[in-house]
Amino acid sequence: MIRTPLRPLARILDARRKGENPDAIERENLRLRHEAMRDRARVRAESRLVMLSVMFFCAFAVVGVRMGVLAATEPAEPRAQAPGAAIVSGRADIVDRKGRILATNMETHSLYAHPQQMIEPARAVDELMKIFPDLDRERLTRDFTGKRKFVWVRKTLSPEQKQAVHDIGEPGLLFGPRDMRLYPNGRLASHILGGTRFGQEGVHSAEVLGSAGLERFLDTELRDPARQGRPVELSLDLTVQAAVERVLAGGMMLMNAKGAAAVLMDVDTGEVVSIASLPDFDPNSRPLPPTQGSAADSPLFNRAVQGVYELGSTFKIFAAAQAIDLGLVHPQTVIDTSPPMKVGGFRIGEFRNKNYGLQTVEEIIVNSSNRGTARLALSIGAKRQQEFLKSLGFFEPTPLEIVEAKGGAPLLPKDWTELSSVTISYGHGLSSSPLHLAAGYAAIANGGYAVKPTLLKQTGPRLGPRVMSSGAAEAAQVMLRKVVTEGTASFGEVPGYHVAGKTGTADKPKERGGGYYTDKVIATFASFFPATDPKYVLILSLDEPVETTGPVPRRTAGWTAVPVAAEMIARVAPLLGLRPDHRAKTGLVLASD
Structure with missing residues (x-):
């Protein structure tokens, strides 16, 4: 027996009063409810179909666009880079x-x-090896015949190489x-x-x-x-740079040196007009850093900036200039340079054991007396010497606009003793670069102002703070001029141009075991010109030179670095716009320090 659902009493009574059939009314209500439910289900189904259609359309559109892009372009080599980064x-x-x-x-x-x-990968390898013999055949064969989809073959091509590869006719080789x-x-x-x-x-x-x-x-x-x-x-002058490098290479060969460096700088602006280091390299095909041996022997090593050396007697003029600046002496003050002289238990000697006796300060510089310079250093004192050399830039790397400059920090003594002060005064115990020396000599040449070397073109003078009086600087200029006309740098005189400068010959320290070599030197000539109105400073340094035209080998700067520097000045002075003065004196006397 099927039970009929109970109807609400109110609805039955109301239908009977109106004479209607309650069952018919109930069936109609049920039909309307069913139709409403079907309408809602149809709307939901249609919405889902529309959504699915849109999703399928978008998916097929993305795939189609991607396939079109891939068909029209060449794939780039996979690389790790941040999303959105541009090259x-x-x-x-x-x-x-x-x-x-x-x-x-x-x-x-x-x-x-x-x-x-690729159609013929083996043939492609054979043809590429003819064009690029340095390629790895085995690796290339493995890459071409393996599962790789992309292979770099060469990062740069010359026009001739590109044409040769094109002539191979291999569709898998692309540019x-x-x-x-x-x-x-x-x-x-x-x-x-x-x-x-x-x-x-x-x-x-x-x-x-x-x-x-x-x-x-x-x-x-x-x-x-x-x-x-x-x-x-840049501050460089291409023509001057070419002349400097040509003369330096010739001098290095003539003097049998293993390396050489030169710095040519404006004494007022600090502009480096030319700077050279040999041996050198071609930056179009820069060699790899050495994996063995000394880094200082690599062509990549910049001797003018990174090379720090004991620069010998070129430092003596700083002691003389400071002593004059402090009022301790004047150029004609007489000093006893006779032996013996001991400082800190060490004997202070002269080159070839000479005894100069009583010497004026000027003669001490002209004759390059170690003992005379040592006595000047003792009168100055270690603390004041440190302050003076620091003001000239000898305590920090030169702020030149190349990354290697920071590696050219001077080597200073751990304890600046009285003995250190003496040896530093004549160029031992403190190692610096030729560029440091150029800045120091520029301060003398420009009248007493510190300058900072730069490789960027300047519009005017860039003089720093005053480091010595103009009187001390002028006295030093006169003494350095006499070194060329009467002293150890007589080969440095250039017809038509006045040259002033100082020689320096320093024994090279041994790499192991301490001490110094007796047959290996750094020969340096520090100069400026014209001496009557200094415009440029030139530092030229030779590593292990040997002049062999005489009966015995000669290594001093007077015989090696000075003649090369004189030739260089003769070449570059006209290029710098300097007019020759034919009243200039020609040196006739040669001496060695």
Whole structure:
């Protein structure tokens, strides 16, 4: 028996009063409820279908667009980089003080391969080995015949190499445009420019980053889009740089030296007009750092900036200038340089055991007397000597705009004793770079002001604080002029130009075991010209020179560094716009320190 659901009493009574059939009314209500439920279910189903249709359409659209992109473009090599990072390939040119290009960008091509698109991979390997003999055949074969989808073959190509690869006719070998850094002057100023490398790179562009020298020091500035193509102007003069390097290379060969360095600097602005270090390298194909031997023997080593040496008697003029500045002596003050002389238990000797006896301060510098300079140092005192040398820049790395400059920090004594003060006065016990020495001599040449060397073109003088009186500087200038006309640097006189300077010959310290070599020296000539109105300072240093034209080998700076410096001044002075003075005296006397 099926029970009929009970109807509400009120509804039954109301239907009977109106004469209606309660069952018919109930059936109609049930039908309407069912239709409403079906309508709601249909709406829900239609909404779901619309949503699914939209999702399928979007998915197919994304897949279709991606397939179109892949079909129209070449895939880039996978690389780790932040999402959204862009490859910035532009880099500003570097020019000399006259606007001549030292470093620029050149459009080239890279070579890469899609092994899965290659028809004859074995033949491609054979042909590529003919064009690029330095490639690894086994690795190339493995890459071309394996499962790799992308292979870098060469990051840069010459036009001839690109044409040769094109002639292979292999569809799986492809080219990508990119910029590369070009140094049109080859080895010229290589230690200053440094070099570049590729950073982020793809098949259509590559980021060029500085790897050494000025390229690395000014990397952010060179890559700054805000420069809008403006080049970085250096203080270097391309023509002068070429002359300096040519003479330096010839002098290094003539004097049988293992290395050489030269610094030519404006005494008022600190602008480095030329700086050279030999041996050098070509920044277009920068060699790798050495894995064995001494780093100082590498062509990458900048002897003018990184090389710190005991620079010998070139330091003596600082003791004389300071003593005069302090009022302790004047150029004609007589000092007894006779032996014996002991300081801290050590005997102070002279070159070749000479005995100069009574000498004026001027004669002490002209004859390069160790004992005379030592007595000046003792009168000055260690503390005042430290303060003076610090004011000249001998306590810190030179603030030059190359990354290697910070590695050229002077080597100072741990304890600045009375003996240290004496030995430093004649160039032993303190090691510094030729660039430090250039700044020190510039202070004498410009009348007593400190200067900071710079590689960037300046618009006017950049004199720092006064470090000595003008009278002391002028007295030092006169003494250095007499070193050339009467003393140890007589080979330094240049017809038509007045030269002033001081020689320095320092025994090289042994790398192991302590002590000094008896047959290996650093020979240096520190000079400025014209002596009557100093404009430029020139420091020239030779590593282990030997002059062999005489009956016995000669290693002193007077015989080695000085003649090379004189030839250099004769070459560059006209290029610097200096007019010759034919009243200049020619030195006739040669002496050695």
